[in-house]
Amino acid sequence: MAQVKNTYQFEDLLEKHQLKKTGARLRVLSMMYAKNTATSQPDLESVMHDIDRVTLYRILNVFEEKGIIHKVFDLNGTANYAVCSSGCHEHHHHDEHLHFNCTACKGVFCLNELSLPSINLPAGFQASGFTLYASGLCPKCSAR
Amino acid sequence: MAQVKNTYQFEDLLEKHQLKKTGARLRVLSMMYAKNTATSQPDLESVMHDIDRVTLYRILNVFEEKGIIHKVFDLNGTANYAVCSSGCHEHHHHDEHLHFNCTACKGVFCLNELSLPSINLPAGFQASGFTLYASGLCPKCSAR
DNA sequence: AATACTAATGCAACATGATTGCATTTACCA
DNA sequence: TGGTAAATGCAATCATGTTGCATTAGTATT
Numbered sequence A, B: 001m002a003q004v005k006n007t008y009q010f011e012d013l014l015e016k017h018q019l020k021k022t023g024a025r026l027r028v029l030s031m032m033y034a035k036n037t038a039t040s041q042p043d044l045e046s047v048m049h050d051i052d053r054v055t056l057y058r059i060l061n062v063f064e065e066k067g068i069i070h071k072v073f074d075l076n077g078t079a080n081y082a083v084c085s086s087g088c089h090e091h092h093h094h095d096e097h098l099h100f101n102c103t104a105c106k107g108v109f110c111l112n113e114l115s116l117p118s119i120n121l122p123a124g125f126q127a128s129g130f131t132l133y134a135s136g137l138c139p140k141c142s143a144r
Numbered sequence C: 001a002a003t004a005c006t007a008a009t010g011c012a013a014c015a016t017g018a019t020t021g022c023a024t025t026t027a028c029c030a
Numbered sequence D: 001t002g003g004t005a006a007a008t009g010c011a012a013t014c015a016t017g018t019t020g021c022a023t024t025a026g027t028a029t030t
Helices: A007-016 A023-034 A041-047 A053-065 B007-016 B023-034 B041-047 B053-065
Strands: A069-073 A079-083 A098-102 A108-111 A126-137 B069-073 B079-083 B098-102 B108-111 B126-137
Touching: A007 A023, A023 A041, A023 A053, A023 A079, A041 A053, A053 A069, A053 A079, A079 A108, B007 B023, B023 B041, B023 B053, B023 B079, B041 B053, B053 B069, B053 B079, B079 B108
Parallel strands: A098 A126, B098 B126
Antiparallel strands: A069 A079, A098 A108, A126 B126, B069 B079, B098 B108
16 A cells, blocks of 8 residues: 655654665655555666666665565566565564456555465475465456 | 376377477476476476577476466576466466475475465455465475 | 478577676765 | 765676577378
């Protein structure tokens, strides 16, 4: 879901994680918080032409390490990133929700409101995290 | 699960799908049926040095189209392929089972015996397929 | 068994995303 | 307002995925 924030809140967020408040990081944050779908690095590159690919790569990496965003792969296996819900902490992500891949618009939706039912694994398997993927049509695309 | 088959059965399998019985295809089949984890193309390349990358790529693609194997992404977003269970048909995969990624040995396990609980999606979303991913330690790695 | 036809393969080349090293710049604290 | 470590930009490399085309090989037919 889109979580509206202003620049001051983004600055606080960076400060909280001991990250310097740079223009690139603030722009990435504002873009990711403004949309309700996950964002791939190519998505960011197509908008922020003046920021180097490697810089974006490292921004996404450090945001993931700090628990600000989490990574989710789309149907092509390319990494997408979405703003974490409140349950995320550094080095301990809590993205056990449903990731919906729209086959038409290629959007990746994080449906945080859905909780996963408990799963019993076969003997010997020790799971540290679950992620449920669904593919199909998102509301906009299915309305056509 | 490892499904033991002999060469004649692999030839029948290819014939059934109107695919020519070539050495490369038979070797890929025997390797994939022999193991109980999913196989990436780099895995195949590291063993079958004499077969071209592109050939392996196309073999995996045609096997997936025919419903012989199905694709599953590992934690790095690279494609892995596993032998389909009985429920798979051409252009209509039935891989709605649990995919387990071992963070230690990097193995990808398809746990066909587990069926997914039913999921209620938010209004507007129309799902055509589900896949559940778990990450953690497989039996061998957790035993250490 | 020889032939012909189509599918399958190998090779070259290209595309995209991920990743590292290093020099330069910038944020921020003393 | 410097000084310092972090952040950025640039160049380069690697891995995987993908297409086109010439050659080879499987298979059906005679």
